[in-house]
Amino acid sequence: MGIELQNITKKFTDYTALDNISLNIASGELIALLGPSGCGKTTLLRIIAGLESADSGKIILEGKDTTNLPPREKNVGFVFQHYALFRRLNVYENVAFGLKVLPRSKRPSKSEIKDRVEHLLKLVQMEWALKRYPSQLSGGQRQRVALARALAVNPRVLLLDEPFSALDAKVRQELRRWLRKLHDEIHVTSIFVTHDQEEALELADRIVVINKGKIEQQGTPQEVYDHPANAFVYNFLGNVNVFHGRVHEGMVTLGGHSVDAPDELKNSAEKTSQTFVRPHEIGISKIRSEGNDLEGTIREIRLLGGQIGLNIECEGFDQPIDAEIPRELYLNLQLKKGDRVFVTFNKVKVFACDYEI
Numbered sequence: 504m505g506i507e508l509q510n511i512t513k514k515f516t517d518y519t520a521l522d523n524i525s526l527n528i529a530s531g532e533l534i535a536l537l538g539p540s541g542c543g544k545t546t547l548l549r550i551i552a553g554l555e556s557a558d559s560g561k562i563i564l565e566g567k568d569t570t571n572l573p574p575r576e577k578n579v580g581f582v583f584q585h586y587a588l589f590r591r592l593n594v595y596e597n598v599a600f601g602l603k604v605l606p607r608s609k610r611p612s613k614s615e616i617k618d619r620v621e622h623l624l625k626l627v628q629m630e631w632a633l634k635r636y637p638s639q640l641s642g643g644q645r646q647r648v649a650l651a652r653a654l655a656v657n658p659r660v661l662l663l664d665e666p667f668s669a670l671d672a673k674v675r676q677e678l679r680r681w682l683r684k685l686h687d688e689i690h691v692t693s694i695f696v697t698h699d700q701e702e703a704l705e706l707a708d709r710i711v712v713i714n715k716g717k718i719e720q721q722g723t724p725q726e727v728y729d730h731p732a733n734a735f736v737y738n739f740l741g742n743v744n745v746f747h748g749r750v751h752e753g754m755v756t757l758g759g760h761s762v763d764a765p766d767e768l769k770n771s772a773e774k775t776s777q778t779f780v781r782p783h784e785i786g787i788s789k790i791r792s793e794g795n796d797l798e799g800t801i802r803e804i805r806l807l808g809g810q811i812g813l814n815i816e817c818e819g820f821d822q823p824i825d826a827e828i829p830r831e832l833y834l835n836l837q838l839k840k841g842d843r844v845f846v847t848f849n850k851v852k853v854f855a856c857d858y859e860i
C-alpha cells in the first residue's frame with residue numbers, strides 16, 4: 504500500500520476544512536484530487552506532506568505511520584503551483600540542492616550527485632539547460648525543473664499542487680501528457696491536486712472528487728465521468744444541462760416533457776428532482792419521430808473544435824438546452840439559426856432533490 508489516509512479531520516477555528524477523509528492509494532498510482540476552490544484539496548496535501556497537522560486521523564506512508572513526523576523525515580516530494588526554484592541557483596544546483604543538504608551519512612558522493620542530477624534532467628528533458636538560471640526559462644520549463652528537484656531525493660510520494668495552473672492552456676496540455684508519460688516510466692506514488700476536470704480525466708489513474716471537505720466519489724476517470732454518484736459530481740465533471748422537475752407516478756416531468764423515472768425512484772412519493780443530460784447525449788433531427796416530440800428553435804451555433812454546439816430554446820423549458828453534435832451531422836442537416844428541430848435525450852440521469860449544490 505502506498506498511502507493510507509484514515510479519518511483525517513481538520514478544522515480552522517470552527518470551519519471544517521476536512522471532514523473525516525479516508526482514502527487508500529496504491530503504490531505507484533497517480534491520483535487526482537479534484538474539487539472546487541476551497542474544498543480542502545491543498546489542506547489535505549499539506550497534511551500528507553507534514554506541513555500542516557490534522558486534528559485527528561492517521562497518515563500511513565508505505566506501511567509506516569508518519570502522522571507525527573516532521574516534513575523532513577517523511578520523504579515526500581512537493582511541486583507547487585508557483586515556481587519554487589531558487590532564483591540564485593542554476594538548474595543543476597537547484598536539482599542537486601536536496602541531495603547536497605542531506606546529513607553526511609545519507610548524502611551521496613559528488614559524482615553520484617552529478618550522475619543523479621544529469622539523469623533526472625534528462626528524464627524531464629531539461630539536460631540542455633544545466634547552467635541556466637530560473638529567470639532564463641519559460642514557465643513550463645521551470646515546472647519541469649521543479650519536478651526533477653522534487654524527484655532528486657527519491658521521494659516515497661510525490662505531491663503536486665496545481666503545478667501547471669499558472670501556465671497557458673497549450674503548454675498546460677503538453678505538460679499534462681508529458682507528466683503522464685513520465686509517471687508511466689518512474690511509477691512514483693503521486694497525488695495531483697487540480698480544480699480542472701479535464702486535467703484530472705486525462706492524467707489520473709483514479710480521481711477523487713472532493714466537495715466541502717468530504718469525498719463525493721472516487722473511481723477511474725471513466726467511472727466518475729460515466730457514472731457520477733450524485734448531482735454534485737455530475738455538475739462538476741463536464742458540461743451538463745440540469746433540468747428541475749418532479750418525480751410523480753413513475754415519471755419525471757421536465758418542462759412540458761416527461762421521461763421514465765429511474766428504478767430507484769419509480770415508487771417514491773412525489774419529489775422535486777434534478778435531471779442531468781450531457782450536451783453530447785442529445786440527438787437532433789429535422790424530422791419528428793417516435794420519442795422525439797420535444798421541439799425547439801436553434802438560438803445559437805458555436806464551433807467547438809470537432810463538434811458543433813447548439814443552443815436550443817425548447818417549448819415548456821424555462822432555460823435553453825445545450826447540445827453538441829458532430830460536425831458532419833450539422834453539415835448534413837444544414838442547420839442554421841432560427842431552424843426548428845426535434846430533440847431527443849439519449850441518456851438522462853435523475854436525482855431526487857435531497858442534495859444541495
Ligand SMILES: Nc1ncnc2c1ncn2[C@@H]1O[C@H](COP(=O)(O)OP(=O)(O)OP(=O)(O)O)[C@@H](O)[C@H]1O
Pocket residue numbers: 515516520538539540541542543544545546547698
Ligand atoms: N490557515 C488557514 N486558516 C484558516 N482557514 C484556512 C486556512 N487554510 C485553509 N483554510 C480554509 O480551508 C478551506 C480549504 O482550503 P484549501 O486551500 O485546502 O482549499 P483548496 O481546495 O485547495 O482550494 P483552491 O483550489 O482554491 O486552492 C478554505 O475554505 C480555506 O479558506
